[in-house]
Amino acid sequence: MPRFLLRQPYGKAGDPIERFAFEEITDDADHERFLWGNSAVLCAQLLAEGHAAGEQIAAGNIGDLQPAHYTEHGGTALKACAEAWLVDRAAEAIARKGFIAVQSFKGRDAAQVTGIHAICHPEKPSRILG
Numbered sequence: 001m002p003r004f005l006l007r008q009p010y011g012k013a014g015d016p017i018e019r020f021a022f023e024e025i026t027d028d029a030d031h032e033r034f035l036w037g038n039s040a041v042l043c044a045q046l047l048a049e050g051h052a053a054g055e056q057i058a059a060g061n062i063g064d065l066q067p068a069h070y071t072e073h074g075g076t077a078l079k080a081c082a083e084a085w086l087v088d089r090a091a092e093a094i095a096r097k098g099f100i101a102v103q104s105f106k107g108r109d110a111a112q113v114t115g116i117h118a119i120c121h122p123e124k125p126s127r128i129l130g
Contacts, residue, residue, distance in 0.1 A: 001039060001094065001099055001100070001101065001102065002039065002082050002083035002084045002086070002102060003036035003037060003038060003039055003082070003083045004036065004037055004039050004041070004042055004065060004081055004082050004083065004102060004111060005034060005035070005036060005037075005065060005066050005067065005068060005079065005080075005081050005082075005083070006035045006036065006037040006066065007035055007066045008066050008067070008068050008069075009023075009024040009025040009033075009034060009035075009068055010022055010023070010024040011023040011024050011025065013068075013069045013070070013071075013076075014068055014069060025068075028070035028071060028072075028079075031083075034068060034079070036083060039082065039100070039102045039113075042062050042102060042111065042113055043100060043113055043116055045062060046059075046060050046062060046113050046116070047116065057116070058115055058116050058117070059112070059113055059114055059115045059116065060112070060113055061105075061110055061111070061112050061113075062110060062111050062112075062113065063108075063109065063110040064109060064110075065081040065109045065110060065111060066081070066109070067079060067081055067108075067109045078106075078107055078108075078109075080104035080106075081104050081105075081108075081109060081110065081111045082102040082103060082104040082111040083104075084104070085103075085104055085106065086101060086102075086103045086104070088103075091103055091114045092114075095114060095115055095117070098117075100113060100114070100115065100116060100117070101113075101114045101115070102114070
């Protein structure tokens, strides 16, 4: 948790449609209208990349995500790729509860999986490989 942005919304600020004028999201503040995906996909990608490299991965960065641009205070800003901006302290609190936190990087199309661990032992990284 949290979810991550699967694609940019259709429209002039994101992914324009060539054949006709269309804005998928007219209110940037309407958070639930964006297309969000389960962050377990990010964890699976990180584990697959680690396995392909022959490494054990317990945390890491995922890049080339699909950021959404929106207008804020008269300028353009990027929406968090991982749905919410989590400070380190919040991510640590989530991990202590046995969940896997996903943190966005401000102004970048990337997110960080802060630690893949077993639910029964959240303080210890899982030994997936080897």
